[in-house]
Amino acid sequence: MAAAGELLPDGIDEASAVALLRHLEWERDRFSIVFLFADIGPAHALLDWLSRRLAVEGVDLTRVDAGADFEARPEAWLDYLAGSIESGLVGYAPVALTLLAYPADPLWNDARSRFMARLNERRHLLETRMKSALLLLLPHGYKATARRIAPDLWHVRAISFDIRLSASGQPAPEPTRETGRVPTMLDIRPEEPLQEEQAWADALARAGGEVERVYLPLSSAAIDALLAHGRVPSARRVAQQALDVTRVRSRSDTPESLRDLSVSLDRVGDAARAQGDWSQAEAVYRERLGLARHLVERLGTTPESLRDVSVSLAQVGAVARAQGDWSQAEAVYRESLGLARQLVERLGATPESLRDLSVSLDKVGAVAQAQGDWSQAEAVYRESMGLARQLVERLGTTPESLRDLLVSLDKVGDVARAQGDWSQAEAVYRESLGLARQLVERLGTTPESLRDLSVSLNKVGAVARAQGDWSQAEAVYRESLGLARQLVERLGATPDSLRDLSVSLQKGGDVARARGDWAEAEAGYRESLGLARQLVERLGATPESLRDLSVSLDKVGAVAQAQGDWSQAEAVYRESLAIRRQRVETLGTTPESLRDMSVSLNNVGAVAQAQGDWSQAEAVYRESLDLRRQLVERLGATPESLRDLSVSLNNVGDVARERGGRDEALAALSESVSVLLQVTRSTQAVAEPAVELVDALERLAEVDRSAPAVFVEDARACLMALPDGEQKKQVLERLAELGLYPAPETGS
Structure with a gap:
């Protein structure tokens, strides 16, 4: 078998197999769909052969085998596959989806048909998000059903053929670890549903299609739980189900049904934001804003309707801010702030109206801070801090009022720190740290109180580090790292807990690096990098997860650079630079994305300089210099x-x-x-x-x-x-x- 380099298993047609191999090699960067109708043994033997052949070309064949629970939950398998494609976890290398088990079982055949029907509905997702081939392995004899159930997929197929038993009538041996099976195996088996997720599913089942009987608050509980566990595709599925229910209910056009629709739009937007799908988030948040304005027209400027508009504006602003559209973010945040001030005037200085005003001020301050308008940022943050202190005086030292003050202090400290006013930064950060410790004493070691304490410790550490007090920095960073590990143990590997641990590991590594303890620094940085890669796999390529990954790569590169391992340093620095160029394309030229790219350019330049490649060093250093002049012009x-x-x-x-x-x-x-x-x-x-x-x-x-x-x-x-x-x-x-x-x- 000269064309393929090794003999094919018995019973597999050589011309068909080679045609498939060539297709996967030549079309590796484009989506295509392949139907293979097969007996189980020969199918696995062919996949083993393809895996080995593609590995020679540096291509992995990702294999997904339907498990025992596929029969009962084919829709869940489809949702997890779709979520993995949307997040980028699969789809950049060929995927072989094997649905071959129990070819004569009526229940399994029904599950296969339900799965294929829904996959056919997702054709657009496959064509737009997958960057390689999808191989669908179905039982021999299922071809007519596939054509009928999935006509769109069948119409755009690239190849289809049958794989039968060998001429001797014996199937090719089932592959095992011992016989050398070496494909990439992706475990996207549906996880057991969370309690809240199951409660929502049960509520839908009990309603039996009667939307008025669905208890909607269960959907929000399920979404919150799923997001907390990093199951973003499932959260989006539940949010969409709830939205479908409320759209039907909203046909009654009552204020209550429209408010329910508004809440459901919120949740769809929240789940989309969690996965970095900003276009979807913006669409539903703008629809939600339109509803809120409509209710003001119908009900008048009641406090509740005005507050709904203010909240909707803030959500639209959050999307604009995430995409670096600062003028749009500022416009909607300022409109929201105007409504918050109006509500204080109408309702008086109630705790809720003052807190809403404080939150609106913080959002305007965040835009000013991002644009380098420090005087404006400081002004609104200080006004917000004044309101937070006023609430503590009026409400007493309640946990909520203390935490709001803690957050306001941190923001004032961040502005002082950015302007180099370290004494002011230290003063407010230490007050914030005192409040964080007080909250732990009052509330006990709740996840939120521990996280607030960890964040406050990191801020105090940053000031100590800037002032050269490494012993103080090390002490607070180590305490923060201990809290981060404790949170992972208590909460499990949630995205937030993993990210906090990754950040704490980096800070501990920075202290070790300053001491010249390269072994400890590298250990911390590599553990942080592993967590960052894990988060990208779980959350998809969101702007935040990509930035965290690039920062971790830079840290590992710095250790390699210090130890003279130039090939390792160059590899991770170039990966980081590629990520940062991608973020500029995605987010636009935000100050953060431009600065990050300039840092990566300098890192790549330092490696080129150390290796005597002066032309390469000059090119990237000059590109970095241009970006930094641009930042001075924009930020002051x-x-x-x-x-x-x-x-x-x-x-x-x-x-x-x-x-x-x-x-x-x-x-x-x-x-x-x-x-x-x-x-x-x-x-x-x-x-x-x-x-x-x-x-x-x-x-x-x-x-x-x-x-x-x-x-x-x-x-x-x-x-x-x-x-x-x-x-x-x-x-x-x-x-x-x-x-x-x-x-x-x-x-x-």
Whole structure:
């Protein structure tokens, strides 16, 4: 069998098998559908042969075998298959779906037909989301039924043929581990339904098609439980079922039925957002907003109807924000804020109206923060914090009021931190941490209270780290990591608990890396990377899950880079860069997506530079520099954006120096010093920018020893303004080594 490279099992037609193999090789990046009508033994033997042949080409054949529960739940199997395709878990390599068991059993044949009928309805999903072939293996003799049950799929098939018993009348041996079966096996067997999911299914069954008898709150409970367990496709299925019910009920056009429809639209949008399906989320949220406005017209501007409009606007804004459409997000958030203020005026300062106003302020602040408008962000966050304090005074230290204040403090701290005001950031973060500990004492170790404590610890750690207090940072990060592991043990491997653990592992790795403990850093980073990949598999390629994966890849790359493993560093850095380019295409040029891409470009450039590939290094460094200039223009001269700009200028200057471009190197490095002087003046209590300033002066001196003299007076003034301590002493000593400052006396 020269064409295929090895003998086929008995009873399988060579020409048909080779035609199928060639089809899978040549059409590996395009969707197609193949029908194979087969006996069980020869079918598995053919799949084994195909798996081995495709493996030579670096292609996996994913095999999905219908299990014993397929007979009772074919629709559930279809939902899980569709969810796996939607999330990207399958579909990028050929998939062989085997539905061969019990070919003469009437119940199994009925299940097969129900499955195929519903799969036929999903043709559009297959054609738009699958990027490779789908092989449907069905019992011999099922061809006429397949044509009748799934006419659309049959019409677009690429190949179909029969696989029968061997000429001797004996089936090819069933493949086993011992006979060398090595395909990729995907276990997408339907998990046991959650209690809440089963309760909803039972309610639908009891209603028997009479929609008025369906108890809708059970659907929300099921959706919440499914999302908490990461079963997003199932959550979307339940949400759609509830929406179908409420659409029928809404034909009565009563305010109550329209509100039920509004709630169901919310849940469909929530589930779509969880999977990153922003177009679906936007569509249902906008429909929900239209309903809310319609109810205002019918019922008048009642407090409840106005609040519904405000909430709907916030949901539309959340989708716009996730897609980086900041002008749209700001417009709807501001309209929502206006309604919240109107409700406070009409109802008075009730706890609910004040809390709604606080939430609306936070959303407007988030848009301002994302756009680098720090004064606006600070103003609305402080107003929100004032409301939170007012609620604590009025309601007492209830868990809800304390948590709202905790969240507001964190937001004010985030703005202070972004502006380099570390003393202010530390003050509010520590107050927030105190509240988090108080909530744990009051509520016990509930998942929410433990998570809030973990987040607060991470924020305090970030301030300690920025100020060079690694022992303090390590202490709080380790406590946070312990809480994250505890939450995984208690909640199971939910998406939120896994993500929190991944983040905590990264922070612990950062501390180990700062200590030079590369083994511990690598262990933490690799565990974090494993969790990030697991989340992408479970949630699909959502913007958040992809960003988390890219961050984890960067961390692993940093350890490889520090240890001189350039091939490993390059591999993970390039994977991260590809993900970040994908996010820019998906989200647009948001500040976060642009900064992330610039970081990845610098990482790839550092590997190229270390390996002496100066042209590659220059290309990616210049692309990164262009992005960072763009960010300064959009975000303003914030400490972070300026420090990022200085890093890119240093990189471009270093490459220019190595390639003999003296004037170009002087220009880039001199601009970097000027930028860092600006940062150091605005962050006088923080040593890290001052250290970067001296680094830049040393780089400049390597090109021209006299060049730093231009900056000497400004540099001295900035460094002398630092708080007295070891770090100030060290930077002044380095300045003295450059001949720009007299050596400080011992003990000064």
